[in-house]
Amino acid sequence: xxxxxxxxxxxxxKIGQSMTLQCTQDMNHNYMYWYRQDPGMxxxxxxxxxxxxxxxxxxxxxxxxxxxxxxxxxxxxxxxAAPSQTSVYFCASSYDGLSxxxxxxxxxxxxxxxx
Amino acid sequence: RKEVEQDPGPFNxxxxxTVAFNCTYSNSASQSxxxxxxxxxxxxxxxxxxxxxxxxxxxxxxxxxxxSQYISLLIRDSKLSDSATYLCVVTASSxxxxxxxFGKGTSLxxxx
Numbered sequence: 001x002x003x004x005x006x007x008x009x010x011x012x013x014k015i016g017q018s019m020t021l022q023c024t025q026d027m028n029h030n031y032m033y034w035y036r037q038d039p040g041m042x043x044x045x046x047x048x049x050x051x052x053x054x055x056x057x058x059x060x061x062x063x064x065x066x067x068x069x070x071x072x073x074x075x076x077x078x079x080x081a082a083p084s085q086t087s088v089y090f091c092a093s094s095y096d097g098l099s100x101x102x103x104x105x106x107x108x109x110x111x112x113x114x115x
Numbered sequence: 116r117k118e119v120e121q122d123p124g125p126f127n128x129x130x131x132x133t134v135a136f137n138c139t140y141s142n143s144a145s146q147s148x149x150x151x152x153x154x155x156x157x158x159x160x161x162x163x164x165x166x167x168x169x170x171x172x173x174x175x176x177x178x179x180x181x182x183s184q185y186i187s188l189l190i191r192d193s194k195l196s197d198s199a200t201y202l203c204v205v206t207a208s209s210x211x212x213x214x215x216x217f218g219k220g221t222s223l224x225x226x227x
Contacts, residue, residue, distance in 0.1 A: 035217075042119065042202070042217040043159070058214065090158055102149040102204065104215065106158035 002026050006091050006107035013081040013114045021076040021110050023091030031094040032074040033058075033104065034066065036087040043090065049074055081114045088112075118142060119218040121203050127224045132193050136221045138203030139185045148179055150188050151202040153220065159202055162188075193225045 004025045013019060025032065030051045035043040045058030049068040063085060065077040074093075078085060088111050092104040121138045128134045140148075148165035163170065165177040165186050176189040186203055203218035 033214075040123070040219060042219045045214055048214065102147050102164055102206065102215065103161045104159070106160070108158055109156075 004091055004093055004105050004107040006089075006110050008110060009108065010111045011113070013078075013112065015081060015083065015114060017081050018077070018079050019081070019112075021078070021089055021091070021112075023074045023076065023107060024072050025074075025091075025093040025105070026072065027093060027095070027105065028071060029093035029095055029105070030071065031096070032068065033092045033094075034064070034074070034076045035090045035092065036060065037090060037109075038087050046076065046089075078112075083114050086112060086114045118207065118216045119203055119205050121218040121221045123219060123221060125222040125224055127226060128193055129226055130193055130195060132225075133189065133191045134193060134223065135190075136188045136201055136203075136223075137185055138187070138218055138221075139183075140203075140205045140216075141184070142205070142207060142216075143181075143184060145205045145207065147206040148177075148186050149204040149215075150175075150177060150186075151204055151217070153200045153202055155199075159217075162201070190223075193223075195225050195227065198223055198225045 007022045033048040034046040037043045044060045047066040049055045055066050088109045091107040150162040151159040152162045153159040165179045169178045174191045178187045200220040200222050202220045205216045207216045
């Protein structure tokens with residue numbers, strides 16, 4: 001059972017560089033999410049998607065972009081990396097819109113450092 | 116006021132102890148409530164939902180007080196393996212249904 005798979009697990013970027021965090025899930029979930037977690041802080045929603053071709057901004061979308069061309073994949077793009085984007089990024093998926101089960105399935109996280 | 120507030124701890128308790136965590140939320144329209152568990156440097160995982168009438172899952176009991184807008188988690192007979200951060204999570208409405216608001220978490224360390 002792969003579940004939600006994120007790559008890379010670790011990455012160091014220089015200021016101004018760009019990169020894409022990959023996320024794929026094999027549970028046929030329509031809903032997918034990107035969160036970031038800073039030390040000692042709660043998870044903050046960056047972007048989410050309710051299905052292929054549909055994406056929407058979360059709480060902290062600035063500096064990021066996403067796409068959802070397939071049900072399985074939901075990559076997160078960082079353009080012009082800044083030190084403020086140093087964080088742990090979690091991709092997640094859910095079967096429903098969270099109003100009932102509230103169960104998010106998370107990937108193992110991607111630790112990004114911008115120097 | 117933050118949407119979901121938790122005492123960060125850490126709570127250090129001996130094995131076998133009973134420990135309780137509280138969480139308050141600001142949005143009175145919130146409808147669903149959950150506790151997640153996050154081990155060190157790992158992803159969060161759903162521990163249990165919180166129902167209006169209160170609910171129990173083995174050694175874990177969750178309670179909801181809508182009038183006072185707080186949620187609690189009680190852990191009885193603590194085990195070493197219970198050491199983790201416990202995240203209080205509350206639903207928030209969004210354009211496409213609901214999103215989850217996460218508290219910062221309460222850290223628990225169970226010692227021998």
